[in-house]
Amino acid sequence: MSPIENRGDAITAPPAAATSGVLLVLAHPALERSRANRALAKAAKGLSGVTFRDLYETYPDFAIDIETEQASLLAHDVIALQFPLYWYSTPALLKEWLDLVWLHGFAYGHDGTALVGKRLFVACTTGASAKAYHAQGYNRFTMDDFLRPLEQTAHLCGMVWETPFVVHGAAVKDDEALKAEAERYKARIASLLSATLEV
Amino acid sequence: MQSFLTQTLFYLGAAVISVPIAKRLGLGSVLGYLIAGVIIGPHALSLIGAQADVMQFAEFGVVILLFLIGLEVQPSTLWDMRKAIFGLGGAQVAGTALSVAGVSMLLGLPWQTALAVGLVLAMSSTAIVLQTLDEKGLRQGPVGRAAFGVLLLQDLAVIPMFALLPLLATIAPPTHAAEAGHGVSLVAHLPVWAQVLSVFAAVGAVVGGGRYLVRPLFRFIAKARLREIFTASALLIVVGVASLMQMVGLSPALGAFLAGVVLAESEFRRELETDIEPFRGLLLGLFFITVGAGVDLPLIASQPLTLIGLVLGLMVLKFLVMLGLARLFGAPLRGAAAVATALAQGGEFAFVLLTFTVGAGVIGATLAALLTAAVAVSMALTPLAMILYERVAAALDAAIPDVTPETGDFDDGEPEIIIAGFGRFGQITGRLLTANGFRSTVLDSDIEQIDLLRRFGRRVHYGDATRMDLLRAAGIERARMLIVALDDREKTVELVETARKAFPDLVILARAWDRRHAYDLLANGADAVERETFESALALGQTALQKLGFRAHRAHRAASFFRRHDRRTFEDLRPVWGQEEAYILASRDAAQTMDKLLAADLSRMRPGDAGGAWDTASLEQELRERAEREGAD
Numbered sequence: 001m002s003p004i005e006n007r008g009d010a011i012t013a014p015p016a017a018a019t020s021g022v023l024l025v026l027a028h029p030a031l032e033r034s035r036a037n038r039a040l041a042k043a044a045k046g047l048s049g050v051t052f053r054d055l056y057e058t059y060p061d062f063a064i065d066i067e068t069e070q071a072s073l074l075a076h077d078v079i080a081l082q083f084p085l086y087w088y089s090t091p092a093l094l095k096e097w098l099d100l101v102w103l104h105g106f107a108y109g110h111d112g113t114a115l116v117g118k119r120l121f122v123a124c125t126t127g128a129s130a131k132a133y134h135a136q137g138y139n140r141f142t143m144d145d146f147l148r149p150l151e152q153t154a155h156l157c158g159m160v161w162e163t164p165f166v167v168h169g170a171a172v173k174d175d176e177a178l179k180a181e182a183e184r185y186k187a188r189i190a191s192l193l194s195a196t197l198e199v
Numbered sequence: 200m201q202s203f204l205t206q207t208l209f210y211l212g213a214a215v216i217s218v219p220i221a222k223r224l225g226l227g228s229v230l231g232y233l234i235a236g237v238i239i240g241p242h243a244l245s246l247i248g249a250q251a252d253v254m255q256f257a258e259f260g261v262v263i264l265l266f267l268i269g270l271e272v273q274p275s276t277l278w279d280m281r282k283a284i285f286g287l288g289g290a291q292v293a294g295t296a297l298s299v300a301g302v303s304m305l306l307g308l309p310w311q312t313a314l315a316v317g318l319v320l321a322m323s324s325t326a327i328v329l330q331t332l333d334e335k336g337l338r339q340g341p342v343g344r345a346a347f348g349v350l351l352l353q354d355l356a357v358i359p360m361f362a363l364l365p366l367l368a369t370i371a372p373p374t375h376a377a378e379a380g381h382g383v384s385l386v387a388h389l390p391v392w393a394q395v396l397s398v399f400a401a402v403g404a405v406v407g408g409g410r411y412l413v414r415p416l417f418r419f420i421a422k423a424r425l426r427e428i429f430t431a432s433a434l435l436i437v438v439g440v441a442s443l444m445q446m447v448g449l450s451p452a453l454g455a456f457l458a459g460v461v462l463a464e465s466e467f468r469r470e471l472e473t474d475i476e477p478f479r480g481l482l483l484g485l486f487f488i489t490v491g492a493g494v495d496l497p498l499i500a501s502q503p504l505t506l507i508g509l510v511l512g513l514m515v516l517k518f519l520v521m522l523g524l525a526r527l528f529g530a531p532l533r534g535a536a537a538v539a540t541a542l543a544q545g546g547e548f549a550f551v552l553l554t555f556t557v558g559a560g561v562i563g564a565t566l567a568a569l570l571t572a573a574v575a576v577s578m579a580l581t582p583l584a585m586i587l588y589e590r591v592a593a594a595l596d597a598a599i600p601d602v603t604p605e606t607g608d609f610d611d612g613e614p615e616i617i618i619a620g621f622g623r624f625g626q627i628t629g630r631l632l633t634a635n636g637f638r639s640t641v642l643d644s645d646i647e648q649i650d651l652l653r654r655f656g657r658r659v660h661y662g663d664a665t666r667m668d669l670l671r672a673a674g675i676e677r678a679r680m681l682i683v684a685l686d687d688r689e690k691t692v693e694l695v696e697t698a699r700k701a702f703p704d705l706v707i708l709a710r711a712w713d714r715r716h717a718y719d720l721l722a723n724g725a726d727a728v729e730r731e732t733f734e735s736a737l738a739l740g741q742t743a744l745q746k747l748g749f750r751a752h753r754a755h756r757a758a759s760f761f762r763r764h765d766r767r768t769f770e771d772l773r774p775v776w777g778q779e780e781a782y783i784l785a786s787r788d789a790a791q792t793m794d795k796l797l798a799a800d801l802s803r804m805r806p807g808d809a810g811g812a813w814d815t816a817s818l819e820q821e822l823r824e825r826a827e828r829e830g831a832d
Contacts, residue, residue: 061759062759063756063759063760063762063763065763103814104815104817104818104821105817105818109817109818109821110821
C-alpha cells in the first residue's frame with residue numbers, strides 16, 4: 001500500500017507530490033506542565049505552511065503509524081523537531097519515531113532517498129543555563145556536541161542541517177522572557193518557510 | 200353546584216392561559232396564578248364556587264413543597280443553618296409580632312388583640328416566598344438560605360401559637376366555631392404532658408420510619424419495577440406523614456419537611472424528587488389560584504383606603520424589621536433587602552390562625568375579614584415587590600459595588616459527569632474518572648448494585664436513567680459529560696438520542712454492544728463509542744500471541760497494529776452500513792460484515808505483521824553487500 005492511499009487517523013497528510021512547508025514534530029510527554037514548549041509551539045503553530053504534529057498526543061501508546069508518518073515526511077520540505085532535552089537526548093517517543101519511521105530503504109541506504117534535499121531543523125529546550133553547556137560547565141559538552149547524533153542523521157539521509165534553535169534555562173525563565181523566545185522562534189520558522197517558497 | 204370536571208376545566212384553563220402570559224411579561228408564574236384566581240374567583244367572573252375544599256386540597260401543595268425541600272437538605276446542612284433558623288427566624292417572629300402589635304395598639308386595639316394580630320401577621324408565605332426565590336434563582340444562595348430558615352421557624356412557631364392565642368381572648372367566642380381552623384387534632388383533649396409526648400412520639404416515628412422502614416419498602420417496590428407504584432408510595436409517605444403530624448397538632452408541612460430530611464441521604468432521593476415534582480407544581484399553582492380567588496374584591500372596594508393602608512403598612516413594617524434584623528445578623532445590604540422583600544407578605548398560616556382566633560374570641564370577625572383580605576393582597580403583591588426590589592437593586596448597582604455573588608448550595612456540589620449505568624462496564628470508567636479527581640453522579644436501576652456501592656461511600660442514585668426528568672434532577676443541565684454505560688442496547692440508543700436532542704453541547708460517550716450498535720449510537724449523536732468487548736478481546740488475543748511464543752513487545756505491537764487496522768475498517772465500513780441496513784436482515788448483515796472484515800484483515804495485514812517495525816532485513820542485505828565490496832578491495 002502506498003503512502004498516498006493511506007488514510008490517517010487524526011491527521012491527513014497533504015498529497016506527496018506537492019511538497020511544501022514545515023512539518024513541526026513536537027515531542028513532550030507532559031506538555032501540560034511545560035511552559036516553554038507550549039509557548040514555542042503556540043507561536044509556531046499558527047503560521048500558515050506549518051503542519052503541526054504532537055507526537056505524545058497522537059501516539060499515547062507509542063503505536064506509531066509508520067505509513068502515515070512517512071507520508072508526512074514526504075510531503076514537507078523542512079522537518080522541524082521540537083523537544084525538551086532529556087538525558088542529553090530526545091524524549092523516548094521521538095527516538096521511537098526516528099527508529100520506526102526513518103527506515104532503511106526509505107530515509108537512508110541504496111533506495112532510501114525520500115528525504116534527500118530536505119532540511120532538518122532542531123528546536124530544543126534545556127533546564128540548565130547556557131553556561132552549563134560548555135567545556136568548563138558542569139555538562140562538559142556544548143549543545144552542538146549533544147545534537148551530533150541528529151546532525152549525523154540528517155547527513156546520512158542527505159538532508160541539510162539547519163542551525164538548531166535552543167532555549168536554555170526554560171524552567172526558570174519568566175513569562176516575559178518566554179514570550180521573547182517564542183517570538184524569536186516564530187521568526188525562525190517563518191524564515192525557514194520563506195526559504196522553502198524561494199525553492 | 201358545578202361538576203368536578205367543569206371546575207377542573209376552569210382551574211386548568213385559567214392557569215394555562217394566564218401563567219405563560221405573566222411569565223412572558225416578566226411577572227413570574229406566581230403572579231400569573233394569583234391573577235388567574237382573582238379573575239375566575241367568586242368576586243369577578245365567579246366561575247368557581249366554594250373555596251374551602253379546594254383550599255384544603257391545594258394546601259397539600261405546600262406540604263409537598265416542604266417535603267421536596269427537605270429532600271435537598273442533608274441533616275448536617277440543617278445543623279449548619281441553626282443560626283438562620285433559631286437566631287434570625289426567632290428574631291423575625293418576635294420582632295415582627297411586637298412591632299405589628301405596637302402599631303395596632305397605637306391604632307386603638309386592646310393589647311391582647313394587638314398581640315394576636317402581631318403574631319398572626321408575623322407569618323410569611325412559604326409557598327410564595329420559595330417559588331418566587333426559585334424563579335429568581337436566589338433560593339440556593341445565602342438569600343434563599345436565610346429566608347428558608349425564617350420560614351422554617353415560623354412553621355415551628357405555629358405550634359405554640361395555637362396554645363398561646365386562646366389565652367388572649369377578650370370577646371366571648373361564637374360557640375359554634377369553637378373548633379374551627381385547628382384541623383383534626385386527636386390529642387387536643389389530652390393533658391399537656393401527653394400532648395408533648397405524642398408530638399415526640401410522632402417525630403420519632405417519622406425519623407425512625409424514614410431510617411428503617413421506608414428504605415426496605417422502596418427496595419421491595421423497586422424490585423417489582425412498577426413506576427406508578429413507586430410514585431404512589433412516595434405520595435403515600437408524604438400524605439401519611441402529613442396526617443400523622445396533623446393528628447398530634449403539628450404543622451403537616453413541618454412534618455413533611457422532616458420526612459424529606461430523613462430521606463435526603465437515601466439512594467431513592469432523586470427518584471422521589473422526580474416523581475413528586477409534578478404534583479408540587481400543580482398543587483402549588485392551585486394553591487395560588489385559591490389565594491387569588493380568596494381576595495375579597497367587594498370588601499376592598501368598600502374600604503379601599505383602609506385596605507391600601509393596611510397592606511402597605513404591613514409590608515413596609517415587615518420589610519423594615521427583617522431588613523434591620525438581617526443586617527444585624529451580618530447580611531450585606533443587598534442580600535438583607537432581598538430577604539426582607541421576599542418575606543414582607545402575610546402567609547397562608549394567617550388564614551388558618553385568623554379563623555382560629557375568631558373561633559377563640561381573640562379577634563373580631565370584621566377585623567379578621569379585613570386582615571384576611573390584607574394578607575391575600577400582600578401575598579399577591581410579593582412578586583411585584585420582588586420585581587421592584589430588582590429594579591431598585593439594578594439602579595443602585597453602580598452605587599453599591601459589593602454585590603455578593605450567589606454561591607453555595609444545599610447540594611453536595613454539581614457533578615461534572617453523569618454516568619448512566621454502573622454495572623460491569625460503567626464502574627471501571629467511573630473509577631478511573633473518580634481516581635483522577637472528577638466528580639460524577641451515578642444512576643443505576645439495579646438495587647443490589649447500588650447497595651454495594653453505597654456501602655463504599657459512592658454517590659449512586661436509584662433510577663431509570665433513560666428518563667430525562669431524572670437526568671435533570673441529577674444535574675445534567677450543568678454537567679460536562681454524559682457517559683452511557685447501560686446494559687441494554689435499545690435503552691442506550693434511546694438515551695443517547697434524547698440527551699443529544701435536549702443538550703446539543705453535552706459530550707456524550709456511550710458503551711456499544713457491537714459494531715452495528717456502535718454505528719447506531721454514532722448516528723444518534725454520540726461523540727464517541729467503545730465496543731464493550733473489543734479492548735478486552737484484543738488484550739486476550741495479545742496474551743495468546745505471547746503464549747504462542749511471541750516476545751511481549753512483538754505481541755504488544757501486533758495488537759496495537761490490529762487495533763488501528765480495526766478502527767480504520769470501522770470507519771471505512773460506516774457509510775456502507777447505512778445503505779445495507781435498509782434491505783438486509785440483521786443476521787445476514789452481520790455475516791456480510793464479517794466477510795468484509797476478514798477480507799480487510801488479509802489485505803492489510805500480513806501474517807506476523809506488526810506494521811513493518813524493526814524489520815532490518817534490507818539493512819542487513821545492504822551491509823552484507825558493503826562488507827563484500829570492502830573485502831574485495
